[in-house]
Amino acid sequence: MHVVFYISAAIAVAATLLMLRQLNAVHALIYLVISLLAVAVVFYTLGAPFAAALEVIIYAGAIMVLFVFVVMLLNLGQAAIRFERKLLGKGSWICPAVLAAILIAELTWLLIEGVGPMYPPMTIGPVEVGAALFGPYMIGVELASMLLLAGLVGAYHIGRRERSGPEPADVSEEAHK
Amino acid sequence: MTSPYPFAAIFGVLIVALTIAAGLIWLERRLLALFQDRYGPNRAGPFGLLQVLADMIKIFLKEDWIPPFADRTVFVLAPAVIVVAVLLSFAVLPIAPGIIVSDLNIGLLWVLAMSSLGVYSIVLGGWASDNKYSLLGAMRASAQMLSYEVFMGLSLMGVVLLAGSFDLVHIVEAQRHLWFVIPQFLGFVLFLIAGLAETRRIPFDLPEAESELIAGFHSEYSGMKFGMFFVGEYLGVVLISSLITVLFFGGWLGPLLPPLLWFFIKMFAFICFFILVRASLPRPRFDQLMAWAWKIMLPLALANLMVTGAVVLAWGK
Numbered sequence: 001m002h003v004v005f006y007i008s009a010a011i012a013v014a015a016t017l018l019m020l021r022q023l024n025a026v027h028a029l030i031y032l033v034i035s036l037l038a039v040a041v042v043f044y045t046l047g048a049p050f051a052a053a054l055e056v057i058i059y060a061g062a063i064m065v066l067f068v069f070v071v072m073l074l075n076l077g078q079a080a081i082r083f084e085r086k087l088l089g090k091g092s093w094i095c096p097a098v099l100a101a102i103l104i105a106e107l108t109w110l111l112i113e114g115v116g117p118m119y120p121p122m123t124i125g126p127v128e129v130g131a132a133l134f135g136p137y138m139i140g141v142e143l144a145s146m147l148l149l150a151g152l153v154g155a156y157h158i159g160r161r162e163r164s165g166p167e168p169a170d171v172s173e174e175a176h177k
Numbered sequence: 178m179t180s181p182y183p184f185a186a187i188f189g190v191l192i193v194a195l196t197i198a199a200g201l202i203w204l205e206r207r208l209l210a211l212f213q214d215r216y217g218p219n220r221a222g223p224f225g226l227l228q229v230l231a232d233m234i235k236i237f238l239k240e241d242w243i244p245p246f247a248d249r250t251v252f253v254l255a256p257a258v259i260v261v262a263v264l265l266s267f268a269v270l271p272i273a274p275g276i277i278v279s280d281l282n283i284g285l286l287w288v289l290a291m292s293s294l295g296v297y298s299i300v301l302g303g304w305a306s307d308n309k310y311s312l313l314g315a316m317r318a319s320a321q322m323l324s325y326e327v328f329m330g331l332s333l334m335g336v337v338l339l340a341g342s343f344d345l346v347h348i349v350e351a352q353r354h355l356w357f358v359i360p361q362f363l364g365f366v367l368f369l370i371a372g373l374a375e376t377r378r379i380p381f382d383l384p385e386a387e388s389e390l391i392a393g394f395h396s397e398y399s400g401m402k403f404g405m406f407f408v409g410e411y412l413g414v415v416l417i418s419s420l421i422t423v424l425f426f427g428g429w430l431g432p433l434l435p436p437l438l439w440f441f442i443k444m445f446a447f448i449c450f451f452i453l454v455r456a457s458l459p460r461p462r463f464d465q466l467m468a469w470a471w472k473i474m475l476p477l478a479l480a481n482l483m484v485t486g487a488v489v490l491a492w493g494k
Contacts, residue, residue, distance in 0.1 A: 026251070026304060033297070053286035057330070061293025062323060065300065069319045072304050072312065125282055126343055 005045040012038035023084040025071045029064060036060040047123040186278045190267050198411040203229045205411075205452050212456040241400035248305040255302030256402045259409035262295040266416050271346045273429045273436040284345040285337065288420065289330050292375055296322045298409065299377070299384055303394035314393025317463060318384035321374060324470040325381075329371035331478035335364040335485040336424050349428035358425040363481045365425045367474060372417035374470075376410060378451065380458040383466060418447035 012035050019031035036059045043052035133141050203218065203226060210217025221227035243252055269284035271277045281287055296319060303315020337343060339360060340351040348357075358365045374381040385393030395406050422428055422443040429436035431443075461469070 026248075026301070030251070030301070049281070049283045050286070053283045053290050056290035057286065057293055061290060061296070062326070065293075065296050065319055065323055068297075068300055068304075069316065069323075072300070072316060072319075126286075 005042060008038045008041035012042065023081045025080065026068065029068050029071065033060050033064050049123060050126045050129045186276065190278055194267050194412060194415060197415050198408055199229050201411045201414065202232055208449060208452045209456050212453065236401060236404045239400040241402060244397050246307045247397060248307065251301050251305035255298050255305060256405035259295050259298035260405050260412065262291045263409055263412040263416055266291040269345055270419055271349055271423060271428060272440050280346050283343045285333060285343040293326055299394050306397035308397055310390045311394050311396050314384045314390050318394060321381065321383060321466060324467060325371045325374035328367060328474045328478040329375065331482055332364045332367035332371060333424065334482050335361045338485050338489050345423055349423055349430065352427040352430060356425065356427045361425065363477065367478050369421065370474065373454065376413035376417055379455045380460050382460060383463055386460060414448060414451050418444045418451065421447050
């Protein structure tokens with residue numbers, strides 16, 4: 001399990017880095033999908049098979065497909081790649097690199113200090129996750145569902161077809177007159 | 178519990194799944210011919226069975242052309258994704274007691290996860306072809322498969338509630354007294370329709386609708402790369418038929434005959450049903466397809482889940 005964990009963690013990090021420096025949006029999204037799949041394997045090795053499955057179904061299988069869908073709809077092509085190249089100049093890497101370095105330093109320090117066991121003693125299956133979600137974390141679930149409902153209603157409002165002017169059927173009738 | 182001979186199980190399932198998928202080339206053409214009152218391929222070998230071999234030789238010898246304007250890497254990668262995703266789903270399928278590659282406790286979720294990854298094959302293949310018909314097909318595929326996946330998962334939750342597990346072996350064992358098709362008839366119908374949509378067969382073949390989009394997402398594909406999409410589709414049919422058998426019709430359970438035989442009898446009945454549907458239904462318009470998914474199927478799946486949940490809660494199962 002240790003070997004699998006480290007290999008998939010390394011793949012996740014490498015894929016994410018490659019995703020960042022891709023100029024083509026669809027290629028970047030493919031790397032992001034690989035990264036998410038690797039994270040799912042990490043979850044599985046850490047004893048959370050349910051979270052791993054949901055990671056694949058929701059993030060890799062649904063949200064990323066929507067991203068690809070939107071990118072395909074826009075179909076930006078060469079102009080976008082040139083723009084991205086300008087955007088990803090040497091200067092733009094400094095700030096994220098510093099922030100990431102601080103995080104890595106913190107992480108290394110925590111690892112050296114050695115806080116708690118890395119692997120939980122048991123696997124957390126669907127039943128445990130469900131019991132926790134609808135037990136102590138009930139309010140969080142309800143709040144998240146309300147937020148999603150608000151998002152849904154908002155999206156419906158924005159996507160609604162404006163019914164200004166006569167209906168197409170009326171136009172044809174007027175043309176006959 | 179995993180099978181005692183893991184490699185035997187892996188290769189056995191791989192070989193059987195691929196053989197059935199190849200055999201479907203012949204079965205589908207013969208059955209379609211039967212439904213349309215003609216003979217179908219009947220010259221090569223007994224009953225035309227060697228037609229499969231002839232088709233395979235033909236597809237392997239075809240020129241495997243990559244258009245110069247295509248995105249090479251993604252173009253080559255895309256056809257492999259669907260076959261890999263579908264074959265991985267077979268890993269958790271319990272065929273008979275002890276004949277299973279991996280008895281995962283989240284088996285059903287694994288199948289749903291792999292089927293949701295299969296979309297990438299179609300979408301990326303259509304995008305990488307850099308051809309407007311392919312792109313239109315790919316866009317249709319992503320919208321269709323996202324919409325139908327939502328209630329595909331929901332329609333199965335009734336079965337999960339009744340069995341109390343995502344484990345496919347437990348689900349089969351829970352049907353010892355009553356097949357889930359009876360208490361979960363609505364769930365079964367919903368899953369059947371979602372399964373048809375996931376395999377992108379008529380009446381849900383809008384991504385490749387040949388009368389409007391040439392061949393949709395695989396317009397630019399030839400040779401074995403096209404063959405991979407083709408095999409992926411047939412493997413999908415085998416997978417959905419097996420899943421219906423396992424989830425709603427008691428898997429290997431049945432009187433007198435050995436379990437393995439029962440599984441294959443039920444599975445082939447659904448494969449033939451899939452072919453019958455292809456022979457008899459027309460293709461809907463795209464907006465009809467989407468409205469059908471979101472306005473009828475999704476509310477029905479939610480209602481089914483709520484009622485099943487209430488009944489299970491009331492009877493204190």
